[in-house]
Amino acid sequence: MTEPNAVIGVAVLGLGNVGSEVVRIIRENAADLESRIGAPLVLRGIAVRRIDGDRGVPEGLLTTDADSLVARPDVDLVVEVIGGIEVPRKLILAALNSGKSVVTANKALLAEYTGELAEAAEKENADLYFEAAVAGAIPVIRPLTQSLAGDRVNKVAGIVNGTTNFILSAMDETGADYSDTLAEAGRLGYAEADPTADVEGFDAAAKAAILASIAFHTRVTAGDVYREGISKITSGDLEAAKSLGCTVKLLSICERVVAEDGTERVSARVYPSLVPLDHPLASVNGAFNAVVVEAENAGRLMFYGQGAGGAPTASAVMGDVVMAARNKVNGGRGPRESSYAALAIAPIGEIPTRYYVNMQVADRAGVLSAVAAEFAEHGVSISTVRQEGEGSGARLIVVTHRATDAALSETVAALGKLDFVTAVTSVLRLEGSSE
Structure with a gap:
């Protein structure tokens, strides 16, 4: 235990967008922070890759030797905001193994090594905090670990990647295609030079792993999360969604799955989905994030705000x-x-949901009945069917009732073999409907 009114020494690892703001807040709000904590926060050092130019902080605080900074005896608390996996993993373990508390925003690291880090923290009775790893400023981790600690969480679902939400929102509003909207997102600073982690769902999957681990008291890694990105979404999909009273969002879904015999499992998945316009997540646009938590006693709770920056x-x-x-x-x-x-x-194959299937078909007699028969053959019940166009350019849109992923995959494979189906152009799930 630190003596009352002692100084709390802080080491910050990284001075990028987040690290710079952390340092600014510590320096500018020193008096308020001291009053809230009961002791002053003192910056002992800031680890950077190189010391060059004006970094906006006293040069004496900067160091390129992160290992030595973490090992200093006057450092009580380490803030890691450098990103990556192996380097921060080593530094965080060194801090925890010496009894120092750690605060990190590193979702990729946590999605792989939460167990290892938590065990190190437990052994040395140190703190490991990571609220910023999921959904930026939105408080999600603390409500799950503290406010809902006495409740039973059944589902956590939301929009946790601002880049993809910006792209899909812009496509929906402007009718532009994916590639043009991605380029615009890059120009505006919403997308990285290499946007793969965002648009292919890796970032959202890491966050889903963290949320599922906490909500269901189970270690879930990014590799356990089923993942699809948004790069195959077309402007036609957005138009079709509108006609169905929906929009398209990249959702992270963590769910408690209970079998008929009472056996419980965890489903963690990320994919673009149709969302009904009356669902609270449908109105979350631009680079904003939102997470909906469903608990047995608390009911539905929604957390909304800026998820990055x-x-x-x-x-x-x-x-x-x-x-x-x-x-x-x-x-x-x-x-x-x-x-x-x-x-x-x-496994994803056993998870039931509703589906939207868009296919190009020949406009001739018997097509609708043959397609319906193929769905029925594989145990997939059809909710609605709509045909648009005529001739070789006819498009058939089918929305199903709930079916397993495995049954739908078998149906789509069978449809692709029919001579009057030119192509199955899109298959999207439909989440958040009451049917």
């Missing part, structure tokens, strides 16, 4: 810094990892 993410980081620093002053400890349930992961 230097200042919003730094806000979440600083919330964790204050909590960890208070614990250092008062001798407390934050929530520990809870993985007692150790539920199995449910």
Whole structure:
């Protein structure tokens, strides 16, 4: 336990958009932070890749030797905002193994090594906080670990990647195609030079792994998360969604799956989905994020706000810094990892949902009945069917009732073999409907 009114030494690893804001807040709000914590926060050093140019902080605080900074005896708390996996993993483990508290925003690292890091924190009675790893400034981790600790969470679903939400929102509003909208997102700074992690769902999958691990007391890694990206979404899909009273969103869904015999498993998945316009997630546009939590007693809770950016993410980081620093002053400890349930992961093939299937067909007698028969053959019930166009350019849109992914995949494979089906151009899930 740190003595009352002691100084809390802080090391910041990284001085990018988030790190710069964290340092700014610590320096500019020093008096308020001291009052909230019960001791002053003192920056001991900031680790950077290289020291060049005006970084906006006293040069004496900068160092390229992150290992030595973390090892300093006057550092009580380490803030990691450098990104990547192996380098921060080594630094965070070194900090935790020496009893220092750690605050990190590193979702990729946590999605792979939460268990290892949590065990190191437990061994040395240190804190490991990571509110900023999911949805930026939006408080999601703390409600799940603390506010809902006495409840049973059944589902956590939401929009947790601002880049993809910006792209899909812009496509919906303007009618532009995916490639043009991605290019515009890059020009506006919403998309990275290499947008793969965002548009192919890797970023959202890492966040889904973290959310599922916490919500269901089970260690879930990014590799356990079924993932699809948005790169195959067309302007035609957005138009078809509108005609069905829906929009398209990239959703991260973590769900407790209960079999008829009462056996429980976890489903964690990321994919673009049709969302009815009356669902709360349908109105989340631009680079904003939102997460909906469904718990047995609390009911449905929605968290909405800025999911990325230097200042919003730094806000979440600083919330964790204050909590960890208070614990250092008062001798407390934050929530520990809870993985007692150790539920199995449910394969995507067994997860039921509704589907939207868009196909090009020949406009001739008997096509509709033959297509309907193929769906019935594989146990997939049709909700609605609509045909557009005529001749060789006819388009058939089918919306199903709930069916398993495996049954729908078999149906689509069979449809592709029919001589009057030119192509199955899109298959999207439909989430959030009451049917």
